[in-house]
Amino acid sequence: MTNPQAILKLTDVHTYYGNIHALKGISCSISKGEIACLIGANGAGKSTTLMTIFGVQRASQGKILFNGKPIQDLKPEKVAALGVSQTPEGRQIFPRMSTYENLEMGAFLRRDKGEVQKDLEWVFSLFPVLKDRMGQLGGTLSGGEQQMLAIGRALMSRPELLLLDEPSLGLAPKLVEVIFETILQINQDSGTTIFLVEQNANMALGISDTGYVMETGKIVLADKSSVLLESEQVKKAYLGE
Amino acid sequence: MDLSSFLLQQIINAVFLGSIYSLIALGYTMVYGIIELINFAHGELFTAGAFIGVIVLTALQQMGFVETHFVLTMIIVFVMSMSYVAVLGVAVEHVAYKPLRTSSRLSALLSALGMSIFLSNGMMLSQGVSDRAYPQVFGIEGIEFMGARITNGQIFIIILAVALMVGLQLFVHRTRLGKAMRATAQNKTMARILGIDIDQTIRITFMIGPALGAAAGVMVGLHYGAVRFDMGFIFMIKAFAAAILGGIGSIPGAMLGGLIIGTIEVMWAAFLPSAWKDVTTFTVLIMVLYFKPSGLLGEGTTEVRV
Amino acid sequence: MIQKELKKLVVYGAFLVIILTPMLGFRSTTFEPGRVLKILGIFMTILVLNIVVKFIRSQKKDDGRKKTPWTEVVRKRINRYPKVYTLGGLLALAFAFPMFADNYMIDVGITCLIYVCLGLGLNIVVGLCGLLDLGYIAFYAVGAYTYSLLNLTFGLSFWAALPLGIVLGMVVGCIIGYPTLKMRGDYLAIVTLGFGEIVRLVLNNWDSLTAGPNGLFGMKRPALYYPSFGEDGFTWVTYYLKSLPSLYYFILLIAILTIIGVRRLDNSRIGRAWIAIREDEVAAELSGVPTTWIKLLAYALGAGFASVAGAFFAAKLSYTNPNFFLFMESCIVLCIVVLGGVGSIPGIVVAAFVLIAAPEVFRGLENFRMLAFGGIMTTMMILKPEGLIPASRRRRELRADQEPPPKD
Numbered sequence: 001m002t003n004p005q006a007i008l009k010l011t012d013v014h015t016y017y018g019n020i021h022a023l024k025g026i027s028c029s030i031s032k033g034e035i036a037c038l039i040g041a042n043g044a045g046k047s048t049t050l051m052t053i054f055g056v057q058r059a060s061q062g063k064i065l066f067n068g069k070p071i072q073d074l075k076p077e078k079v080a081a082l083g084v085s086q087t088p089e090g091r092q093i094f095p096r097m098s099t100y101e102n103l104e105m106g107a108f109l110r111r112d113k114g115e116v117q118k119d120l121e122w123v124f125s126l127f128p129v130l131k132d133r134m135g136q137l138g139g140t141l142s143g144g145e146q147q148m149l150a151i152g153r154a155l156m157s158r159p160e161l162l163l164l165d166e167p168s169l170g171l172a173p174k175l176v177e178v179i180f181e182t183i184l185q186i187n188q189d190s191g192t193t194i195f196l197v198e199q200n201a202n203m204a205l206g207i208s209d210t211g212y213v214m215e216t217g218k219i220v221l222a223d224k225s226s227v228l229l230e231s232e233q234v235k236k237a238y239l240g241e
Numbered sequence: 242m243d244l245s246s247f248l249l250q251q252i253i254n255a256v257f258l259g260s261i262y263s264l265i266a267l268g269y270t271m272v273y274g275i276i277e278l279i280n281f282a283h284g285e286l287f288t289a290g291a292f293i294g295v296i297v298l299t300a301l302q303q304m305g306f307v308e309t310h311f312v313l314t315m316i317i318v319f320v321m322s323m324s325y326v327a328v329l330g331v332a333v334e335h336v337a338y339k340p341l342r343t344s345s346r347l348s349a350l351l352s353a354l355g356m357s358i359f360l361s362n363g364m365m366l367s368q369g370v371s372d373r374a375y376p377q378v379f380g381i382e383g384i385e386f387m388g389a390r391i392t393n394g395q396i397f398i399i400i401l402a403v404a405l406m407v408g409l410q411l412f413v414h415r416t417r418l419g420k421a422m423r424a425t426a427q428n429k430t431m432a433r434i435l436g437i438d439i440d441q442t443i444r445i446t447f448m449i450g451p452a453l454g455a456a457a458g459v460m461v462g463l464h465y466g467a468v469r470f471d472m473g474f475i476f477m478i479k480a481f482a483a484a485i486l487g488g489i490g491s492i493p494g495a496m497l498g499g500l501i502i503g504t505i506e507v508m509w510a511a512f513l514p515s516a517w518k519d520v521t522t523f524t525v526l527i528m529v530l531y532f533k534p535s536g537l538l539g540e541g542t543t544e545v546r547v
Numbered sequence: 548m549i550q551k552e553l554k555k556l557v558v559y560g561a562f563l564v565i566i567l568t569p570m571l572g573f574r575s576t577t578f579e580p581g582r583v584l585k586i587l588g589i590f591m592t593i594l595v596l597n598i599v600v601k602f603i604r605s606q607k608k609d610d611g612r613k614k615t616p617w618t619e620v621v622r623k624r625i626n627r628y629p630k631v632y633t634l635g636g637l638l639a640l641a642f643a644f645p646m647f648a649d650n651y652m653i654d655v656g657i658t659c660l661i662y663v664c665l666g667l668g669l670n671i672v673v674g675l676c677g678l679l680d681l682g683y684i685a686f687y688a689v690g691a692y693t694y695s696l697l698n699l700t701f702g703l704s705f706w707a708a709l710p711l712g713i714v715l716g717m718v719v720g721c722i723i724g725y726p727t728l729k730m731r732g733d734y735l736a737i738v739t740l741g742f743g744e745i746v747r748l749v750l751n752n753w754d755s756l757t758a759g760p761n762g763l764f765g766m767k768r769p770a771l772y773y774p775s776f777g778e779d780g781f782t783w784v785t786y787y788l789k790s791l792p793s794l795y796y797f798i799l800l801i802a803i804l805t806i807i808g809v810r811r812l813d814n815s816r817i818g819r820a821w822i823a824i825r826e827d828e829v830a831a832e833l834s835g836v837p838t839t840w841i842k843l844l845a846y847a848l849g850a851g852f853a854s855v856a857g858a859f860f861a862a863k864l865s866y867t868n869p870n871f872f873l874f875m876e877s878c879i880v881l882c883i884v885v886l887g888g889v890g891s892i893p894g895i896v897v898a899a900f901v902l903i904a905a906p907e908v909f910r911g912l913e914n915f916r917m918l919a920f921g922g923i924m925t926t927m928m929i930l931k932p933e934g935l936i937p938a939s940r941r942r943r944e945l946r947a948d949q950e951p952p953p954k955d
Contacts, residue, residue, distance in 0.1 A: 054434060056430055076430075077433050077437060077439075080433075080435060081436055085435075088431065094423070094424055094427045095427060096427055097427065101420065105421075105424050106435060108420075108424075108435050108436050108437055109436040153435075157435070279733040279736070279737065292569075292570065299576055325566075325569065328562065337925050344928075346733065347677060347679055347889075348928045349928075350733055351881070352924065352929060353925075354681075354878070355920075355921045355922065355923070355926075355927075356921065356925050358878055358920060359921030359922050359924075360921070362917040362921060363570070363918055364570065366915070367571045367582075368570065368574060369574065478737070481737055482741075485734070516748075516752045517752060520748050523741035523742070523744060526737070527726055530727075530730055530734055530738055531726040534730065
């Protein structure tokens with residue numbers, strides 16, 4: 001897929017965990033303003049893909065372009081400074097900081113206080129429950145609240161590209177729906193490009209524009225999400241039909 | 242002197258000693274909080290602070306500065322000593338800790354221990370093996386009340402120690418950098434993802450912690466009137482006991498722990514044979530580690546693994 | 548690259564100036580720039596040389612072949628001959644040593660051998676089991692004081708006191724070991740350090756038993772007994788080992804026995820259990836290793852070896868006092884283990900000789916001994932954490948890591 005307005009473009013990316021070849025040549029391209037999703041089974045390398053984009057895991061080979069700029073050799077803090085943010089697997093809330101402080105840390109790199117305040121209001125409008133939990137320590141929040149906080153925190157940097165790692169993990173079905181609706185809303189409200197990694201293929205393909213299917217370190221299918229939803233292969237393996 | 246004023250006197254001494262231990266313990270706790278390693282060289286950094294204090298103070302005294310501008314003298318002495326040790330702390334981090342951040346704990350511990358031996362002997366060679374006398378800038382004047390007395394020097398030191406601790410607490414909770422430090426301590430990967438430069442954060446921790454230790458070093462020098470290259474050792478063990486007792490990684494814990502250790506030591510020396518007072522500190526340390534390794538205000542993060 | 552290195556050099560230089568100037572320049576009340584410049588010069592030379600070496604290395608074409616390190620070259624050279632010859636040669640040299648050495652050299656040799664025993668004992672705790680013990684010298688003190696007290700109060704001979712000393716050392720080892728079993732590495736280090744100091748303080752303060760800082764003296768030296776058939780019939784004659792060569796042979800024997808003992812332990816089930824604990828305690832526990840007992844055993848055995856060395860030390864000097872057992876001594880022993888290679892027996896033997904004998908050879912630099920030890924410890928950890936002569940097991944581990952990842 002060649003895409004002139006690709007915000008993120010991966011070309012033949014390889015990553016190793018010690019001796020384990022976790023990513024075996026990933027290539028994909030995400031356009032500005034869309035929601036893309038990456039689905040696949042446990043251990044397929046979905047989270048590794050996100051961690052490699054962010055530079056937490058170093059890519060041993062291949063190119064990662066963000067807005068045309070190579071970022072494969074940048075440290076995570078530099079990638080963040082370019083306007084990428086992430087809610088990693090397991091939410092990674094700072095347990096001994098309050099909800100408010102957690103959100104504040106999301107805006108760590110920003111100096112425009114007034115705008116930060118506006119974004120804070122926006123996050124509270126997306127997740128009203130966080131406003132009630134302002135002073136509570138992150139570690140004492142429930143799983144769903146932590147997920148909302150993690151997404152809220154990622155939004156506080158006003159990212160161009162938001163990487164979401166399994167936002168549905170461990171949540172009640174009803175909450176999952178709320179979260180996915182909010183993800184859609186974030187995309188529509190602010191035009192933030194979202195790259196969503198999910199095991200819940202049905203939901204993920206339902207809200208996304210483009211979809212990628214990953215198996216053992218490789219992308220095996222890439223198409224419009226609506227097409228993938230109808231594909232026999234995907235239906236059989238991931239949609240449980 | 243009746244018993245109540247004797248007790249009051251001991252309490253004053255305990256608070257005094259405790260606040261010094263707290264300052265040193267803060268250095269341990271901050272470094273531990275952020276890289277989960279003990280800074281073995283902390284005792285030496287504390288001693289280095291005391292040495293810089295005596296060097297600067299002696300120089301100022303010779304210029305006749307102390308009599309004319311007392312407050313300014315004190316500010317200069319403390320600022321010089323603390324900034325020197327901050328630089329030294331960064332150097333220690335860069336040499337002994339940074340290259341080993343991904344190796345085993347044993348390697349990092351040994352490298353830090355080597356650094357501590359190196360610094361302590363370096364100071365011995367450069368400053369001599371004997372005591373170096375501090376100029377006596379505080380007289381014996383003090384305040385007497387209810388039969389107990391507290392000297393001006395003690396008042397000054399307690400106030401300064403408390404001010405430094407309050408300042409640290411404000412720094413850690415109110416400033417951007419302080420928050421970055423807490424975030425780094427709680428989750429390094431996430432901190433980086435949010436754009437925090439953790440190398441820089443760790444460096445700053447290695448500046449602030451040792452700088453507080455340096456302030457304590459100057460205080461010890463001012464109060465006891467002398468500094469020696471190996472005085473860091475015993476203070477290190479006591480401050481470490483304080484940090485553990487309070488719960489390592491916890492800043493209020495270090496303050497509380499310092500006060501408790503100071504109290505135990507002063508009370509022991511007041512009522513029981515003082516030759517054994519150091520044995521008590523060690524025993525307290527071991528008991529705490531055995532029965533409640535997370536300490537009094539600890540966050541329960543202590544795992545069993547090496 | 549050169550620009551980057553030069554920038555680094557300037558930064559390091561600035562740091563060194565800031566750090567060294569006050570400490571070196573103001574020994575008394577006047578400023579002496581000469582001392583600062585001298586030491587600064589030494590440090591800067593090292594840094595510049597470092598850059599030069601880096602530069603030369605980068606200029607050399609990488610021919611794809613990995614250069615074998617010189618330690619490997621030496622090892623290969625030595626391994627060309629059967630092991631028996633090497634060991635036999637070394638043994639012959641060790642036995643012949645007193646014949647051509649003067650008393651001073653023999654004395655140094657004895658000290659080296661004592662440290663070989665201590666290093667090997669500590670190696671069990673640190674090297675094999677992975678527990679950082681900073682109070683190891685306490686067991687040495689226990690051995691020395693046990694023999695001294697038993698000999699002075701009850702007139703027990705060295706041989707009768709030795710087993711008691713070992714048992715007591717092991718008991719103290721367990722007492723120290725038990726509360727620390729569940730602790731993590733750095734807590735353990737501080738606690739053992741504290742215990743070591745407690746032992747020293749007790750020896751120092753318990754005047755009625757240990758004579759406090761004055762120390763104990765007048766202990767008998769170890770003796771040999773041989774039968775004699777005189778006019779009164781059969782008697783045992785006691786021969787006290789008073790001369791330095793006889794003491795040398797005695798400690799040589801102890802050292803050899805220690806080497807054999809530690810080697811057998813290393814290759815035993817227990818040795819493997821220790822290494823399992825060092826590598827992953829949880830995994831070891833789950834595989835059925837009784838970690839508590841095995842760790843206690845490491846402490847006890849390490850303490851036992853130190854105790855023997857301590858008893859010999861006290862008997863040799865016929866004098867002991869608490870100041871022989873300072874924290875610095877623990878650091879020296881630890882440095883031997885680190886330099887030689889954690890877990891490596893030949894490494895520790897070599898390191899003990901290098902570290903103990905070198906300061907004797909370069910007498911003028913004696914004051915710099917501990918400075919160098921500290922520097923060596925940090926440098927080794929950064930550059931060559933496996934030690935000069937890595938233990939064979941370690942070397943295999945490290946080799947496995949260096950293999951390039953498989954490509955597919």
